[in-house]
Amino acid sequence: MAEGRRRVEPLDGGWGWVIVGCCFMVTVCTRAVTRCISIFFVEFQSHFGADYAATSWIHSLVDCTTMLCAPVGSLVGNCWSSRVAVMLGGLLSSVGLLLSSFSTSLELLYLTMGVLTGLGFALCYTPAMALVGCYFRRRRALAYGVAVSGSGIGTLVLAPAVQLLIEAYSWRGALLVLSALVANLCVCGALLRPIGRQDGEEEAELGGEEAEPAGEEKPGFVSSRDAELAVSPAPPAQRRRGFLSGQEFRFLLLPGFLVLAASFLLLASGCSVPFVYLVPYALSVGVRRQRAALLMSLLGVLDILGNLSFGWLTDRRCLKPYLLSSYVIAVAMEGVACLLLPLLRSFTLLVPFAVVYGYFDGAYVALIPVVTAHVVGARYLSSALGVVYFLHAIPYLLSPPIGGWLVDITGSYSATFLLSGVFLLSSAVILSASAGIRRCLAPPTAAES
Structure with a gap:
């Protein structure tokens, strides 16, 4: 072999x-x-x-x-x-x-x-x-x-x-x-050593992944089939044929991935604005420059804590069936924080915002690849992540200038942060609604019947 x-x-x-x-x-x-x-x-x-x-x-x-x-x-x-x-x-x-x-x-x-x-x-x-x-x-x-x-x-x-x-x-x-x-x-x-697969092992069809919708919760979150698909690409000749025939992008036809893509577009449109405008907003409400810079440091530190602690917590047996719900909650908490930000007009009140927003920002970033793997399977994870990060490009480029334009025409930061909060909450609502609809349409199990 x-x-x-x-x-x-x-x-x-x-x-x-x-x-x-x-x-x-x-x-x-x-x-x-x-x-x-x-x-x-x-x-x-x-x-x-x-x-x-x-x-x-x-x-x-x-x-x-x-x-x-x-x-x-x-x-x-x-x-x-x-x-x-x-x-x-x-x-x-x-x-x-x-x-x-x-x-x-x-x-x-x-x-x-x-x-x-x-x-x-x-x-x-x-x-x-x-x-x-x-x-x-x-x-x-x-x-x-x-x-x-x-x-x-x-x-x-x-x-x-x-x-x-x-x-x-x-x-x-x-x-x-x-x-x-x-x-x-x-x-x-x-040092990136790939994982191989056995000769003669059949390629899994995408239809099997299609049966695992984006919003469906299940124990372990990632199926054993995903584990079997978690392999390195095929030999060079086979890889080139797959690339030329577009096999690596068959996941684009999945309804679950289309919902996820729409959610990511809204997420990217709202998540970067607070990082760009938090310090200018703090200065505009009378916070001293040193303290305003400290808010950004808090965002960075809590971002790290969110990455590590949320990743560890959601791998616990009691929370593992609810990884997608955890992701949705993290995004929704960011949206709520942005909606409340215009009401926070002192350093003492802005510190809790930096703590909450920084922590949940790190939390959802750590879960993006996990959520994507749940929808498309590990076989298509590399290609799917490429598309996911591609979807972030234009919102990342345009959302800060649009936020600045709103500040220019309104004379305050309220509209900018409110728009950011609406985008983030909409991202969470889309995934939640999709999960609810799929559960309602799913056939009853033997236990239920």
Whole structure:
């Protein structure tokens, strides 16, 4: 039996924790580095003589390119392997930051940092996240919680470190150091060992996954069939045939995934606004600058706690049948917090908002891959995550400017936060309604009859 076709069940440990550690580093080198790009804004403005609007496009392009090209990362991972995708992405993103350190204009930064680095991040993020789901079944939520916590932990460590690097070596030197850091993605990619499958094992049909609707709760949340499908892609020739025939995207026909996609679009439209406008809002109601910055720190710390604790809690036996409900509650709590935010007009009242919003933001982020795996199965998880992150791209790009436009025409932040809350609550309501409808339409079980 060929080594690449060896059957290996999801381990829920062992080498799986190495995969989680690699995915943790991938989120540090992608999402945390992206957040830290804003630290360079003042340096870019003074060096190139640009205004804030022109400079802010660098951050928007990195974020948008990472999300828009997420399906490309899925295709590369499915056509070759997660190892190839992450190593190639690490090389591209490192080269992009290296070239950015020699840029002589903002236009060059748009290309090198915004497009090239963003493309590299896209090649890394989705395949690494999907491989975690292949190695874990019982403790999948906890594994993803640890993996995505790299975003918050990396931001806490990198933000002050990048500021010190800029002061010591200028922005060009700081980008060189970040380029070297991001090059470690190649090392992480080399450790992403795929799981094989037996020769002659039949490919499961998508119809089997279709029988597991998006909103249906069940013990364990992920079926044993998912575990059997949690395997690496087929041999190269077979993978290319599957790619060319579009087999990797058959999940797009699932009604459950269409509902999930609509929910994610609404979620992405509302979730980023508080991170952009919380500090300006706090300043507008008289909070001192240092305390306003502390609110963002609280958001980051609670985001980490949400990643870890919610992942651990939802893997407990008593909560495992209610993972989807837990996800919906986390999104709904964020929506309620945003609706109440215009009433909070002091630092003392804004601290509870930062605690609640930060914690539940980390909670739902940790559960996104788990919810997606429940709908499409692990066989299609890599491709599905690529589409899911692709759906975040345009809302991430447009929602902050739309929020700013509402502030301009209304003279307050109330409409911006209310709109964000409505989007988040609508995202939760769609999934809840879909789950309720599917339960009502489901045939009665033998026990019920």
